[in-house]
Amino acid sequence: MNTTSGSCPNFSMRLETASMLFHKAVDAVQQGQIPKRNLIWLELTGCAGNIISLLNGEDPDFKGLISQMVHYLYDNSLMAAEGEFAMDQLFDALDSDYILAVEGAVSTKDEGLYTIIGRWKGRPITAYEVIQTFGERAAHVIAVGTCASDGGISAARPNPAQCVGIQNLLNRKVIKLPGCPCHPDWFMGTLAYTLLFGEPELDARQRPLMFYSTLIHDLCPRRPCFDRGVFATQLGEDTCMFKLGCRGPVTRVDCPIRKWNDRVNWPIGDDGPCIGCAMFGFPDKMEPFVRFDTT
Amino acid sequence: MNDRDTFTPMIEDALQEISDIIDCLYVTPNACARNQLLNRLRKQTSHLSKLMQGFPSGENQISPQPPVTRVFTAAELSQYDGRNGNPAYVAVNGTVYDVTNIAAWGGATHFGIVAGTDATSQFAVCHAGQPVLGKLKVVGKMNG
Numbered sequence: 001m002n003t004t005s006g007s008c009p010n011f012s013m014r015l016e017t018a019s020m021l022f023h024k025a026v027d028a029v030q031q032g033q034i035p036k037r038n039l040i041w042l043e044l045t046g047c048a049g050n051i052i053s054l055l056n057g058e059d060p061d062f063k064g065l066i067s068q069m070v071h072y073l074y075d076n077s078l079m080a081a082e083g084e085f086a087m088d089q090l091f092d093a094l095d096s097d098y099i100l101a102v103e104g105a106v107s108t109k110d111e112g113l114y115t116i117i118g119r120w121k122g123r124p125i126t127a128y129e130v131i132q133t134f135g136e137r138a139a140h141v142i143a144v145g146t147c148a149s150d151g152g153i154s155a156a157r158p159n160p161a162q163c164v165g166i167q168n169l170l171n172r173k174v175i176k177l178p179g180c181p182c183h184p185d186w187f188m189g190t191l192a193y194t195l196l197f198g199e200p201e202l203d204a205r206q207r208p209l210m211f212y213s214t215l216i217h218d219l220c221p222r223r224p225c226f227d228r229g230v231f232a233t234q235l236g237e238d239t240c241m242f243k244l245g246c247r248g249p250v251t252r253v254d255c256p257i258r259k260w261n262d263r264v265n266w267p268i269g270d271d272g273p274c275i276g277c278a279m280f281g282f283p284d285k286m287e288p289f290v291r292f293d294t295t
Numbered sequence: 296m297n298d299r300d301t302f303t304p305m306i307e308d309a310l311q312e313i314s315d316i317i318d319c320l321y322v323t324p325n326a327c328a329r330n331q332l333l334n335r336l337r338k339q340t341s342h343l344s345k346l347m348q349g350f351p352s353g354e355n356q357i358s359p360q361p362p363v364t365r366v367f368t369a370a371e372l373s374q375y376d377g378r379n380g381n382p383a384y385v386a387v388n389g390t391v392y393d394v395t396n397i398a399a400w401g402g403a404t405h406f407g408i409v410a411g412t413d414a415t416s417q418f419a420v421c422h423a424g425q426p427v428l429g430k431l432k433v434v435g436k437m438n439g
Contacts, residue, residue, distance in 0.1 A: 217398055226398065229330035239327075245402025273401070281406055291402035293378050295395060 011219075011257050017210055018189030022060035025192035026068045034195055038098035040090065040134065041075040041144075044127035045115040045154045045163050046104025049181040050145040051077050057184025058262045065188060069195065073098065076117065087120040090130075099194065100138035101187070105147040105154035105163035106131050114161040128169070135170045140194050142175045143167070144187055149176040150280045157284055167206075175199065176206045178253075180277035185258055186211045205280065207252070216248035216274050219256040235290065236271050243294040247276030247286050302346050309343045337396070365435030367391050369413065372437070376411035377403025383410030384434060387418045392431040413437065 028034045043051065055062050066072040074090045081089055104127070107114040112128025119125065135141050146152035148166050155163040167174045175194075177186045190208050193200045200208040217223065225231070225240035232239045242249070251274055259266040267274055276286035283289075316336045323329050367384075372391060377383025382395040383403040394400040394410060403410040408417055422428075 227334075229334035229396075230327050231330060233326070242398065242401050245404060247401060249398035249401060250406070285406040287407065288402060288404065291378075291404065294402050295377050295380055295382055 014210075014254060014257050015263075018185035018192070019059050021189050021192035021196065022064065022069065025195045026064065028196060029069060037070055037139070037195060038073050038093060038096055039070040039101060039191070040073050040093060040098050040138075041101045041103070042117070042127075042130060042134065043076055044102060044104035044117065044131065044148070044166075045107045045161065046145065046147045047153070048077055048103070050103035050148075050187075051075065053181035054144075054184050054187060056261065057188060060184070060188040060192070062184075065191075069192065070099070083118070084120065087118045087125065090118075091120060094134065094137065097139055098134075099140045099142065099191065100134055101142045101144050101191070102131065102135075102148045102166050103144045103182075105151045106166055106169055107154075107161035107163050108169075109160070109162040131166050131169055135166060135174075136172060140175065140199065141166070141170065141172065142177060142187070142190060142194075144177050145182040146178040146180045146277060146282050149174075149178040150282070152178075152180060153283055173199070174206060175202065175208065177211075178207065178278045178280065178282075180282065183211075183255075183258060183260065186253075203252075211254055212252050212278075214252065214254060216251045216253065216255055216268075219254070220248050220268060221256060222268060232271075234292065235273075238271060241268065241271075241273040244273050245288055245291040245294070246273035247279065248274040251276045251279040253278040306343065306346050309339050309346065313339045313343070365391075366438045367435050368438055372413070373411045376409060381411075385410055386413040386437050387415050387428060389415075389437050390428075390433055391435040391437060392428065393434045394431060397431065 025034070029036045041051065073093045074086070076086065079086055079089070104115075106112065106127050108128055112126035115127040116124040117127055117130055143149040143166050147154045147163070150165045151159075151163050152165075154161070155165070167176070175190060177190060179186060186208070189210065190200060193208070193210070200210060203209055203212060217226070220226075222238075222240045226242055230239045231243040232241045233243065235244065240246070246268070248268065255266045255274070255278075256268070259269065273290060275289040276282050279286060313336060316332050316339065320329060320332050323332060367386070372384060372386055375381050375384035377395060377400070382393055383400060384391050385394050385408070386392070394403070394405070399405055400410065406417075406421070408414045
């Protein structure tokens with residue numbers, strides 16, 4: 001029921017996209033065809049789920065990213081430096097060529113005082129300040145995850161810190177990789193493509209088409225159940241979960257192909273409905289996540 | 296051969312198929328089989344309504360809408376919330392649509408909108424200019 005066809009080129013080729021791009025980018029860097037560029041990863045108002053997800057990547061993996069593809073200059077969760085020393089590294093990169101990856105939304109209430117990412121030269125640096133300072137100067141900005149892309153859980157009702165996605169504060173194009181969290185392949189593939197060829201082809205909402213071109217419903221292994229009207233009435237049934245409130249028909253991303261945790265499984269594969277975490281409006285507009293007694 | 300001669304046997308076939316499906320529904324205890332039969336029934340009624348409009352059946356055509364006769368009050372509409380056996384209806388610009396089996400209405404909800412309500416204002420914000428309503432079955436009008 002939940003296995004996807006290994007012989008379908010649509011599946012097998014798309015599965016290799018991120019890996020193929022990563023290895024091409026690494027080869028190009030090693031052969032001097034493209035420069036090894038700087039990457040700054042900012043963690044703003046969020047849960048650090050996207051960097052944890054990135055660490056879980058497998059072919060391409062995080063080790064390859066930081067050792068072979070880019071100069072990984074700053075990430076508050078992972079870097080060795082602490083406090084003022086870490087902030088020095090961040091601000092020293094301000095006038096260099098860098099690509100900016102951002103996870104987390106931006107708290108805007110009271111000029112952003114509810115998210116302070118560090119202290120520099122004796123004063124607190126808010127997410128609100130740092131995204132505007134670094135976002136406008138970056139060569140490319142990549143919003144990693146739903147919070148950075150659209151506010152996400154950080155901006156869910158009642159949104160006491162008045163969080164917004166980073167696009168709301170930047171007067172420039174932002175490549176958006178929504179997903180809670182962002183799949184490692186989506187980020188690594190997008191970054192590798194950007195290094196090799198520049199900005200990838202995006203849809204109207206600035207999502208890379210190579211990962212976000214199809215609805216989950218389009219490629220769902222349980223689609224035949226939907227077409228035949230065979231619906232689950234409770235969690236745990238291995239049929240279509242449309243009547244339980246599955247958001248696969250409105251969520252545009254390639255989870256059915258790529259799956260998670262080294263491609264082991266994904267929510268629908270474990271009999272849970274898609275909750276639309278990669279869709280704009282998540283979580284408020286994707287609720288209720290499950291609903292029973294639907295006709 | 297005129298249109299009437301062409302369509303009459305097709306309509307009779309569709310009616311016979313519908314009748315057979317209804318007979319099967321009475322004796323089918325299995326929910327899975329019943330859903331399949333209901334799906335077939337839906338296809339036949341759609342086919343029939345196209346024939347009655349004098350159009351040939353086509354995969355990509357928008358379903359012609361039958362004449363609207365039922366008028367809903369807000370209280371009546373609220374009963375069609377898509378739960379406990381009730382179909383899921385939603386009103387937009389004074390017209391009531393059936394969204395019971397529309398894929399984007401999982402759990403009879405759609406981007407925070409629940410069935411049984413008037414979604415005119417939300418529709419104007421999200422779908423203005425998009426041809427989405429033509430794909431939905433019209434079931435009535437709102438009063439006033």
